[in-house]
Amino acid sequence: MSAALGTEPFLERAPLELRDWFVQLLTRWFHLPELLQWVLHNLISIVAILAVFGLFFAFTTIAERKLLGRLQNRLGPNRTGLPKFSRLLGGWHFKHKLFGLTQPFADAIKALTKEDIVPAGADKLLHFLAPVIVVAFSLMTFAVLPFGRHYIPVEMDAALLYFFAAGSATELAIFMAGWSSRNKYSLLSAMRALAQLISYELPLILSVVPVVLITGTLSTQQIVIAQGGLTLGFLPHWFVFTPWGFAGFIIFLVSALAESNRSPFDLPEAESELVAGHLTEYSGFKYALFFMAEYFGLTALSGLGITIFLGGWQAPYGFLEFIPSYLWFMGKLVLMIMFFIWIRGTLLRLRIDQLTRLSWKFLVPLALINLVNAAFWSLTADCSAPLQIARWAASIIVIVVPFFFMGRKLSAGFAPRTYRYAP
Amino acid sequence: MLGSGILKGLAVTAKNFAGSYYDPKRMVTVEYPEKATPVPENYRSFPFLVTENAEDPMGSLRCVACQICEKECPPQCIIIEKSKDKKPDAAGKMQLYPAVFNIDTSVCMSCQICVEVCPFDSIKMDQVFEVAATDRFTDLLLTREKLAKPNSYYHKIHPTEADEVDTRLTAERQAAADKAKTAAAAKAAAAAAKPVSPTQPAPAPVAVAPKATPPAA
Numbered sequence: 001m002s003a004a005l006g007t008e009p010f011l012e013r014a015p016l017e018l019r020d021w022f023v024q025l026l027t028r029w030f031h032l033p034e035l036l037q038w039v040l041h042n043l044i045s046i047v048a049i050l051a052v053f054g055l056f057f058a059f060t061t062i063a064e065r066k067l068l069g070r071l072q073n074r075l076g077p078n079r080t081g082l083p084k085f086s087r088l089l090g091g092w093h094f095k096h097k098l099f100g101l102t103q104p105f106a107d108a109i110k111a112l113t114k115e116d117i118v119p120a121g122a123d124k125l126l127h128f129l130a131p132v133i134v135v136a137f138s139l140m141t142f143a144v145l146p147f148g149r150h151y152i153p154v155e156m157d158a159a160l161l162y163f164f165a166a167g168s169a170t171e172l173a174i175f176m177a178g179w180s181s182r183n184k185y186s187l188l189s190a191m192r193a194l195a196q197l198i199s200y201e202l203p204l205i206l207s208v209v210p211v212v213l214i215t216g217t218l219s220t221q222q223i224v225i226a227q228g229g230l231t232l233g234f235l236p237h238w239f240v241f242t243p244w245g246f247a248g249f250i251i252f253l254v255s256a257l258a259e260s261n262r263s264p265f266d267l268p269e270a271e272s273e274l275v276a277g278h279l280t281e282y283s284g285f286k287y288a289l290f291f292m293a294e295y296f297g298l299t300a301l302s303g304l305g306i307t308i309f310l311g312g313w314q315a316p317y318g319f320l321e322f323i324p325s326y327l328w329f330m331g332k333l334v335l336m337i338m339f340f341i342w343i344r345g346t347l348l349r350l351r352i353d354q355l356t357r358l359s360w361k362f363l364v365p366l367a368l369i370n371l372v373n374a375a376f377w378s379l380t381a382d383c384s385a386p387l388q389i390a391r392w393a394a395s396i397i398v399i400v401v402p403f404f405f406m407g408r409k410l411s412a413g414f415a416p417r418t419y420r421y422a423p
Numbered sequence: 424m425l426g427s428g429i430l431k432g433l434a435v436t437a438k439n440f441a442g443s444y445y446d447p448k449r450m451v452t453v454e455y456p457e458k459a460t461p462v463p464e465n466y467r468s469f470p471f472l473v474t475e476n477a478e479d480p481m482g483s484l485r486c487v488a489c490q491i492c493e494k495e496c497p498p499q500c501i502i503i504e505k506s507k508d509k510k511p512d513a514a515g516k517m518q519l520y521p522a523v524f525n526i527d528t529s530v531c532m533s534c535q536i537c538v539e540v541c542p543f544d545s546i547k548m549d550q551v552f553e554v555a556a557t558d559r560f561t562d563l564l565l566t567r568e569k570l571a572k573p574n575s576y577y578h579k580i581h582p583t584e585a586d587e588v589d590t591r592l593t594a595e596r597q598a599a600a601d602k603a604k605t606a607a608a609a610k611a612a613a614a615a616a617k618p619v620s621p622t623q624p625a626p627a628p629v630a631v632a633p634k635a636t637p638p639a640a
Contacts, residue, residue, distance in 0.1 A: 067440070070439070070440045070443045070444075071436040071439050071440050072436075072439065073439050073442070073443050073449045073450055073451060074443075074450070074451070074452055075450065075452045075454070342433065342436060342437070342440075343433075345436050346429075346432045346433050346435070346436045347429065347432060403425070404424060404425075406425075407424060407425025407426070408425070410425060411425055
């Protein structure tokens with residue numbers, strides 16, 4: 001890796017150089033053996049990911065609250081500032097409000113100092129393990145995301161497979177939470193959550209398969225590299241700018257929303273309707289851990305969506321490459337998260353039957369058709385320039401026509417809604 | 424087409440988002456400790472005592488310690504002790520005054536019955552709502568010094584009601600003054616008639632006069 005690094009601009013390699021310098025420094029001081037060097041090397045990567053995405057999570061919560069407020073013509077939290085000692089007014093007081101940006105730290109202190117209630121009849125071990133496991137597995141998915149040109153914690157040939165395996169394991173933790181609470185409502189809603197997660201696992205993976213088909217690899221880094229350059233001279237060669245890629249991206253977005261339990265698919269723990277679903281018997285920091293895992297899951301899925309459809313760390317055009325690749329990735333990630341918040345501020349929650357119908361009767365067939373579309377796309381890759389237009393048109397028709405007819409069938413009898421008495 | 428409703432909804436919220444930055448009329452939030460929405464005129468919190476003279480609040484309380492409010496108060500949160508002496512009120516008449524007038528606002532239920540029964544318009548409802556206190560026995564038990572507020576303050580918080588009360592009170596005081604004036608005039612006339620009477624040969628009214636004078640006075 002370091003051989004390739006030498007030619008990179010300084011900003012691109014600065015964090016890696018820092019890490020290598022630190023490892024070398026410690027090696028020189030303590031004469032570390034090869035194995036410990038390797039451990040230290042990877043520990044630094046892990047700590048960096050935890051720190052960056054821990055902070056990212058913290059500021060996602062405040063960004064979510066502020067953005068939701070703005071979407072609803074409110075201000076959102078803007079009070080929490082830095083405590084400052086002033087002799088003039090006496091004692092501690094919050095003089096610097098900082099737009100409420102320190103709210104997540106106040107929330108963390110609140111969650112940490114709250115009483116941790118474990119029901120008397122609960123399975124103590126599972127009740128404790130569930131939040132730990134859910135956070136652990138949602139963090140494990142970060143291991144295979146390429147955050148930049150040289151920033152991938154673990155380079156793996158079957159990275160996509162690993163991502164979905166680790167991501168699906170959080171479902172186990174959700175059922176653990178419902179089961180160990182010894183509360184029938186927790187159990188019921190955990191089963192509902194499982195039904196939702198398993199329903200949407202299928203379209204999520206099916207929406208990713210076309211990309212694997214086109215690139216011929218499961219490695220996330222290779223998929224990003226395949227998205228370099230321009231198509232037709234002006235479009236970045238990102239998969240979202242192809243007919244099958246766009247359809248896949250939409251299916252991926254919807255399934256990612258459902259997989260991360262977010263509005264409009266947040267019915268496992270619909271705040272305004274249920275008592276927090278499988279989190280009913282959790283309080284204090286364990287509850288916060290579930291929350292954290294949910295945001296980590298959302299961030300990881302957004303990262304995967306960026307990697308697969310939005311060109312990963314690639315800059316859209318060559319002249320923009322002076323911005324380091326990891327900043328491109330983080331920028332796209334922020335935009336994705338903001339889009340998810342925008343969706344949350346707009347759409348209403350679905351009913352459980354609508355939720356499963358959308359998955360099984362619409363997204364799964366559409367994803368299968370999209371797979372055929374991608375196969376057509378990869379078979380016609382070498383056709384001549386005039387035929388390219390026909391290729392694009394055919395690919396668009398193959399996905400739009402089924403979308404139109406299946407959409408009509410899906411909403412037949414449900415939409416548009418007519419009101420008998422109101423205009 | 425499926426999804427067009429979603430796009431419309433996204434457009435609405437996007438408009439909200441952009442509008443919230445340049446159109447203050449969209450925002451419903453009033454940032455309370457810095458700004459406050461004005462309370463409606465008829466809003467009421469706890470009673471206060473009206474004084475005529477802001478310079479000397481204790482000397483010019485309208486209250487004459489008749490204790491009607493104390494007896495009518497449903498949760499019995501008013502404690503009044505009458506004075507031993509009398510003081511002239513706004514009309515110049517000698518009246519008792521409350522030596523102690525306490526309202527326990529931790530008990531008061533803001534029912535306004537004390538205001539409705541008061542024949543002297545001396546107790547009215549206040550509009551303060553920031554009444555948080557650290558000690559309920561010292562801070563929530565309001566003494567007459569804390570309760571006394573000038574008539575101008577009453578005009579400020581309940582303008583319509585205060586105008587009506589003031590016109591009524593001035594009319595009543597005018598009537599009383601007129602009555603006193605006519606009585607004084609009658610007395611003066613009677614007094615003026617006395618020196619004249621010896622000249623006239625009428626002994627009978629002189630004998631009646633001493634009996635008739637006390638009611639006139």
